[in-house]
Amino acid sequence: MGNADFQPPQQYGRVEVPPPKPFFKSLAVSVKETLFPDDPFRQFKDQPFSKKCVLGLQYFVPILEWAPRYTFEFFKADLVAGITIASLAVPQGISYARLASLPPIIGLYSSFVPPLIYALLGSSKDLAVGTIAVPSLLISAMMGKEVHPAENPKLYVQLVLTATFFAGVFQASLGLLRLGFIVDFLSHATIVGFMGGAATVVCLQQLKGILGLVHFTHETDVISVMRSIFTQVHQWRWESGVLGCCFLLYLFTTKYFSKKKPVFFWINAMAPLTSVILGSVLVYVTHAENHGVEVIGHLKKGLNPPSLSELAFGSPYLMLALKTGVITGVIALAEGVAVGRSFASFKNYQIDGNKEMIAFGMMNIAGSCTSCYLTSGPFSRSAVNFNAGCKTAVSNIVMAAAVMITLLFLTPLFHYTPLVVLSAIIIAAMIGLIDYEAAIHLSKIDKFDFAVCISAYIGVVFGSVEIGLVIAVAISLLRVILFIARPRTTLLGNIPNSMAYRSIDQYPAAINVPGILILRIEAPVYFANASYLRERITRWIDEEEDKLKSSTDVELQYVILDLSAVGTIDTSGVSMIEEVKKNMDRRCLQLVLANPGSEVMKKLDKSDLIEKIGKEWIFLTVAEAACACNYMLHSYKQKGKITENNSSDQMV
Incomplete structure (x- = not known):
């Protein structure tokens, strides 16, 4: 089998860094979503002042809103109900x-x-x-x-x-x-x-x-x-x-x-x-x-x-x-x-x-x-x-x-x-x-x-x-x-005959990809759980390396972190990812990120961590990340075989 048998992966979509927003604008959006999720002010937009006053009164005194539509049929029903509850x-x-x-x-x-x-x-x-x-x-x-x-x-x-x-x-x-x-x-x-x-x-x-x-x-x-x-x-x-x-x-x-x-x-x-x-x-x-x-x-x-x-x-x-x-x-x-x-x-x-x-x-x-x-x-x-x-x-x-x-x-x-x-x-x-x-x-x-x-x-x-x-x-x-401080990390595997990657605990038919460890973090990353996640990811890597050493001749080379569930991240979370990256570099492992959200990408970009990881190792989906890593594994393996054959010919 030659190099021609290994086709490079398709051109994957890039995970873009969202355009920067002013701090106070971002803060206003967060406060609005927390305190005004129902957007009560939308009805006041593009309305004359007199109409705004009427709408304001109706908002704080709801009877002014529905009373004009009240009918005698409603009153008969309310009369019976009122006497009953009295x-x-x-x-x-x-x-x-x-x-x-x-x-x-x-x-x-x-x-x-x-x-x-x-x-x-x-x-x-x-x-x-x-x-x-x-x-x-x-x-x-x-x-x-x-x-x-x-x-x-x-x-x-x-x-x-x-x-x-x-x-x-x-x-x-x-x-x-x-x-x-x-x-x-x-x-x-x-x-x-x-x-x-x-x-x-x-x-x-x-x-x-x-x-x-x-x-x-x-x-x-x-x-x-x-x-x-x-x-x-x-x-x-x-x-x-x-x-x-x-x-x-x-x-x-x-x-x-x-x-x-x-x-x-x-x-x-x-x-x-x-x-x-x-x-x-x-x-x-x-x-x-x-x-x-x-x-x-x-x-x-x-x-x-x-x-x-x-x-x-x-x-x-x-x-x-x-x-x-x-x-x-x-x-x-x-x-x-x-x-x-x-x-x-x-x-x-x-x-x-x-x-x-x-x-x-x-x-x-x-x-x-x-x-x-x-x-x-x-x-x-x-x-x-x-x-x-x-x-x-x-x-x-x-x-x-x-x-x-x-x-x-x-x-x-x-x-x-x-x-x-x-x-x-x-x-x-x-x-x-x-x-x-x-x-x-x-x-x-x-x-x-x-x-x-x-x-x-x-x-x-x-x-x-x-x-x-x-x-x-x-x-x-x-x-x-406890949910915040000890979030779950899930091991993902490939569902046979598909491009889907799901939890191995939930889908026993899902199989591990040799040489690739795929983990999903199932919560936002804050200062309260950053240390735990760093230690938990390290344990996952240790367990996977021990398992591969005892069962196959394949070594762990890639760790994919699925960040689709990480809605927000703070500076402690960014530091955690950076420390995980350094730890993997010492082990000669490659860190790969899949589906990071806009908040995560913004923080990673400002901390220059994207450049350290490499833009080519950030993917839109777990499937794309796994496909790219799998291609590289096969490429390295094939190159190793070719080198070994060349050495044998020279000896002959």
């Missing part, structure tokens, strides 16, 4: 206020003003605004440790309103500064475990109401709760227990029936209100309040009183209110945005996450000034709103109007509402948050995510809500750091 909002508002250790009337106040604000500023058509269980529990757990709600009720309410104000400021700030991506650090696994643990604790704490106990622990861990229950066995009230079990059975039955027959969703939606009505009538007729069944008692009539002067900015507990506001604000924000996005995907429209944060923030700021505590978009209420056929956020206005009528005229009717019914309503709502199916799904797909989920659950149940949240977020951040 029937759920009234009992839930009272129940969750008690969960937060607040007067029940504040729960009703919180279902009046915030929905009106959200209807003006929110971008979701389906979100129904109201109080939520987990932040209510958090407020009680965090505030109750420092200020006892029974011993100092006025200060406690003031601190809760102050915490709500700080939560609103924090939420609105995230939206205005376009920092909503911070909420994404609460992963799906974290939320599943955290919500499940919080729901478990909430259900256990409601045993106080079910069993008719007067004194109960303010701790949220399961050990303290169970100790408080079983050390007061002699104080259990069988009347309260029987009533609670009956209403729990009723609520679970209606939930099961509505799940089996979705067309009758309204039965489950009306179940909490009918439970309140039936419980109140039963207590009134039997005078059960005289036999150990506690009732709500007097609720004053009238709309929300102003509470701006009640905000405790001068209190020594101000930092406690600030911490509580930020933590509960993040949880409420994460739940509300997630719920809004979920229902938006069902109807094939988009919601603006930053607008939602501004809307949540403004409604909580306004709420804190009108005797409301923290609100968001609870899943249960939003699901009822969605199933009831709502068309726009007007359903929130209808709900607020229904709550207003309740506050003005109907509050005396709740005097005989038994607390055990409220406990049953909370338990029935919280059971749905214990998503064991999602946990099982996580265990099948990703064991690490399952570990995050279980850690959050255990932290909440056996520690506290704050501990569980900290553990879950810490583990999630640890995972992110």
Whole structure:
């Protein structure tokens, strides 16, 4: 076989260095992509000033954009949906206020003003605004440790309103500064475990109401709760227990029936209100309040009183209110945005996450000034709103109007509402948050995510809500750091009868190319992982050389680095590639780069590393790089044979 049998590779495409851009222009592009990925300003381009003003108002007040297109058909649908969710909002508002250790009337106040604000500023058509269980529990757990709600009720309410104000400021700030991506650090696994643990604790704490106990622990861990229950066995009230079990059975039955027959969703939606009505009538007729069944008692009539002067900015507990506001604000924000996005995907429209944060923030700021505590978009209420056929956020206005009528005229009717019914309503709502199916799904797909989920659950149940949240977020951040600091490097091989090069671990049929080591770096290269990548590439080379020495007579001569997944690189990454190049030069190996991106090429060009590697050793694809290296290997091998034959002829 002569040299004529080895045809040189085709003329490969060159990897071009992108034209230089001014630093501040590049920085502006990066900031814009980070903070304004949705490009909210594109609609303002080439518009007259008056039009820009109108568009600006519509952007910050979305109701101005869709209200001109609102029809009577939409109103009929929103009217039915609003009345339906109002029937759920009234009992839930009272129940969750008690969960937060607040007067029940504040729960009703919180279902009046915030929905009106959200209807003006929110971008979701389906979100129904109201109080939520987990932040209510958090407020009680965090505030109750420092200020006892029974011993100092006025200060406690003031601190809760102050915490709500700080939560609103924090939420609105995230939206205005376009920092909503911070909420994404609460992963799906974290939320599943955290919500499940919080729901478990909430259900256990409601045993106080079910069993008719007067004194109960303010701790949220399961050990303290169970100790408080079983050390007061002699104080259990069988009347309260029987009533609670009956209403729990009723609520679970209606939930099961509505799940089996979705067309009758309204039965489950009306179940909490009918439970309140039936419980109140039963207590009134039997005078059960005289036999150990506690009732709500007097609720004053009238709309929300102003509470701006009640905000405790001068209190020594101000930092406690600030911490509580930020933590509960993040949880409420994460739940509300997630719920809004979920229902938006069902109807094939988009919601603006930053607008939602501004809307949540403004409604909580306004709420804190009108005797409301923290609100968001609870899943249960939003699901009822969605199933009831709502068309726009007007359903929130209808709900607020229904709550207003309740506050003005109907509050005396709740005097005989038994607390055990409220406990049953909370338990029935919280059971749905214990998503064991999602946990099982996580265990099948990703064991690490399952570990995050279980850690959050255990932290909440056996520690506290704050501990569980900290553990879950810490583990999630640890995972992110590990992915950055220890990125994967994959050995590639050739798929037989093709020009494709794929991971040998994923495709066992892929074969190594003798004398060529092909590696793919599967992450951006930063200072945090540059040293590890240098050491890992060196180990790959050592392992490949040892394998070739023991199995074939071919020596390793080329190392191809597939950089297609390396989106960005910093100076530490450039230094790493330079050190790898020097190491290969000492070993008489050739470094070859395949498919480096524009950012990588720009940094390599400015550091003069392209000249050191050689432009001829930078290729558009792994296939081209492997073909060129393979051609050179065969060329060297053929030249070696020719030289050996010439030497033999001379000896003869």
